Amino acid sequence: MQYDFTAEQIAWRDEVRAFLKDNATEALIMETLEIGNEGKGPESTKFMAALQKKGWWSLAWPKEFGGMDRDPMDTWIFVDELEKAGVPMMPLTVTSVAPTIMRIGTEEQKAYWIPKIAKGDIDFALGYSEAEAGTDLAAATSKAELKDGKWIVNGQKMWTTMAHMGTHVWTIVRTEPDEPKHKGLSMIIVPLDAPGVTVTPIMVWPGLRTNAVFFDNVEVPEAYQMGQRGMGFYYAAMALNFERLSLGSIAMAHRSFKLVVEVVKEATFDGQALKDDPWIRERVGRIQMEIDAARLMTLETAWALQGGGMPIAESSMSKIYASELTQNITDLCTQILGMSGQLHFSDKSTLGQGWMQWLYRLAPMFAFGGGTNEVQRDIIGFMGLGLPKPSSKKLVKPGTKS
Ligand SMILES: Cc1cc2nc3c(=O)[nH]c(=O)nc-3n(C[C@H](O)[C@H](O)[C@H](O)COP(=O)(O)OP(=O)(O)OC[C@H]3O[C@@H](n4cnc5c(N)ncnc54)[C@H](O)[C@@H]3O)c2cc1C
Structure with missing residues (x-):
């Protein structure tokens, strides 16, 4: 495994960062918080149009469908930068449904649906x-x-x-x-x-x-x-596999965590600096370590895809780890921030810009979105460890008849 980006990947990351510097406005970030990533407010609509103009809306699609054929590592870099900036993500129409239509649709269906999705006319x-x-x-x-x-x-x-x-x-x-x-x-x-x-x-x-x-x-x-x-069940599973690939990211939680670390450096509670509190120091250190581990897991998945592999167990591991870590981060950080960290982001006296209270409420969704974490653990068992597929038989209490 290569642990550093290539010169081309760094150039791509810098290009995305330059775009975000101009387009990730404060108004867009606030709107993303307020409407919860549904991507339909005026600022988000403007942002999505800017992505479309650059061709980045469908950057991972094959060229024959009007995409840019960007590889999994470039896609990972792109999504990571968007999440770190706090802007809305690409809709699942583009990242999950469209790739499924490309694989299962007839030529007529592909010609009918894909251009409409590319233009943003279908959601x-x-x-x-x-x-x-x-x-x-x-x-x-x-x-x-x-x-x-x-x-x-x-x-x-x-x-x-x-x-x-x-x-x-x-x-x-x-x-x-x-x-x-x-x-x-x-x-x-x-x-x-x-x-x-x-x-x-x-x-x-x-x-x-x-x-x-x-x-x-x-x-x-x-x-x-x-x-x-x-074949609908299998097509849904295919679309969910595409969905899951984007769920291992820790960038959003990482961004919020960094804001909390800034608070820790500055704030005092009852006259004591938070940065001197051994309980806080020990826990933020541990979280930073886990964030790095989560990031490496998503990189490993992207790297395996890049090499033509189908890292199903790996993407389940990454999704479980990142979603549970996000919950742990928000749990810890709301404790560190105390009552003022729980204020709505529109309240100027909130600490950490109000992200943590929002992410705290959002985080449980990551644990079941794209398939619950319990089911992901089963997938790791049979895809990664060679255990038998889970039985569909219902559990029967000892002493009762099935
Ligand atoms: C806010 C929200 C948004 C959603 N958005 C969508 C959406 O846009 N489209 C959509 O189709 N669905 C959506 N869902 C549904 C979501 O995907 C389901 O809630 C999820 O798949 C779990 O299904 P369930 O709620 O019926 O729980 P159940 O399937 O009843 O599961 C309950 C619990 O039992 C566990 N469990 C069940 N079976 C097994 C098993 N065989 N082995 C181990 N553990 C098991 C589960 O992991 C879970 O913890 C959304 C749900 C919510 C709450």
């Missing part, structure tokens, strides 16, 4: 989960029937986060009811403005909105079913 909500189908995605019961060249979609999706802002939902529904549950689902795109679609809000802890989405006899063109019928 997908991800409609995998249902009330009774989260980790066990294959248990989804929303369904679609093909009638007179149209899919008629019925059912309910849960936690469909961008559905109130997006244009379409990328969803799995049961189309082959007689097949085993993993082989009975298909991937279908449903326009969110189609008659029969109802989106209702669910507000969650970090101040974010997610949604329940209801389909009531929604008619969808036959061509909106992507790839092969019955």
Whole structure:
């Protein structure tokens, strides 16, 4: 493994930094905090347009789809710099759904959807989960029937986060009811403005909105079913793999941690300088060590991808480590900052610019986004350690019949 960037990679990093120096404005950073990375406020829209103009919106896509074919290390550098700057991330439409369409779509489907995504005209909500189908995605019961060249979609999706802002939902529904549950689902795109679609809000802890989405006899063109019928579960897994690759980053937590270290250097509590407190010194030292370890894990994943590998267990390890570390960092730092660190970022008397209280509320999401950490540990077991695949049988209490 090479532990330093090449001259080209350093030049690329500097180019991204120069762009961010001009474009990562204070107004954009504050808006990102306020709307929680949904990327739809005026400042974020302007920023995304600037990324598109540079061609960086789709930088990792192959050239044949209008991308820049940037390799995994360049992509890692790009995402790292964006996160460190505190600006919104690329939407999952670009980083997860589009690469899946490129692999599973027919030529007509690719020609129809990819240019629209590239222009930012299409924004997908991800409609995998249902009330009774989260980790066990294959248990989804929303369904679609093909009638007179149209899919008629019925059912309910849960936690469909961008559905109130997006244009379409990328969803799995049961189309082959007689097949085993993993082989009975298909991937279908449903326009969110189609008659029969109802989106209702669910507000969650970090101040974010997610949604329940209801389909009531929604008619969808036959061509909106992507790839092969019955393969929806596997296509969702493919899209989730792309999603997970971006989840091991520790840059956002690192940025907030550095702000807290600045507070530690300056602040006093009851007349005692925080920087002299042995409890704080020991813990911030430990966190810095863990941040470096997390960063090396994501670099190792990018490096393996660069060499043509498929580091599935490694990306699970990195995602677990970074998400749990983010929770530990926010837990420790809110203790260090005390009550004033819990103030809203609009309050000028907050310490650490108000990032920590926001990240504290956001952090639990990283532990289940892209597949829960418990499931990731299972993946490490069977992909990394050669253990048998986990049994789908339910646990039965000793002394009872299954
Ligand atoms: C704020 C928010 C936003 C979300 N956004 C989206 C979105 O945009 N699109 C979307 O489709 N979904 C979204 N989700 C859903 C999210 O992906 C699910 O919550 C997650 O997959 C877990 O599913 P569940 O909530 O049904 O929990 P369950 O699957 O019931 O799991 C409960 C607990 O049991 C554990 N568990 C379950 N099965 C196993 C097993 N076999 N082995 C070990 N442990 C297991 C889980 O790890 C978890 O800790 C969102 C959820 C939230 C809260």
